Amino acid sequence: MSQGARAPRSLTELFWAFSRLALQGFGGVIAVAQRELVERLQWMSREEFVEALAAAQVLPGPNVINLSLMIGDRFFGLRGAFVALAGMLCFPSVIVLGLAALAGHYLAMPQVAGALRGMGAVSAGLILATALKLLPALKSSPLGLLPALLIAALAIVAIAIVRMPLIWVVLGLGGLGMLLAARRLGQEKAM
Structure with a gap:
């Protein structure tokens, strides 16, 4: 808290x-x-x-x-x-x-x-x-503002325009977001 x-x-x-x-x-x-x-x-x-x-x-x-x-x-x-x-x-x-x-x-x-x-x-x-x-x-997010906005935009396109099933959007873009955040956290820890 x-x-x-x-x-x-x-x-x-x-x-x-x-x-x-x-x-x-x-x-x-x-x-x-x-x-x-x-x-x-x-x-x-x-x-x-x-x-x-x-x-x-x-x-x-x-x-x-x-x-x-x-x-x-x-x-x-x-x-x-x-x-x-x-x-x-x-x-x-x-x-x-x-x-x-x-x-x-x-x-x-x-x-x-x-x-x-x-x-x-x-x-x-x-x-x-x-x-x-x-x-x-989002500025304090490990992912960062720009990548988070890009992933959100991709999610909107995937769901609203391409009409992909939600499960694949969550798994694909959620996995990508977690990977990018973990990578950035690893880089910060290495510094």
Whole structure:
């Protein structure tokens, strides 16, 4: 944990923080997670958030769920991991069950379909804004800013244009990123 970073005072505070986080996100909670955990609560630095997010993305399952488990564990061990997970899932589950009960009638309405499309655009914008906000953290990355941006651009091209399966993009470009970072760390250690 970084110097000066605060920690949640209790499991209850951890639960409510992740409940708030889960209720603010619609299809993209990572932007909200960065704002809450780094800027508002100051439980992590930007660099720590980027490192935790990178690990969360490699693990199976939703990124924000993995992130909640790691952060809960970081502060309170296994109990914290379960409490943070409960915070992420409790209220959204109730909302989804309630919406599912109403879905048959309201999803056929063009206004509802349009609202959902609009929320998708907002979610994409939030993810882009978070990426731009976290960009300075790449300067301290062992990979370096320029190689990281190049790998990100290659990933976008591979997925969006070439339509490569995600597993091959992660294995290929992720492996390349790890190799380049290990090489740079080895060069720094040799100096």
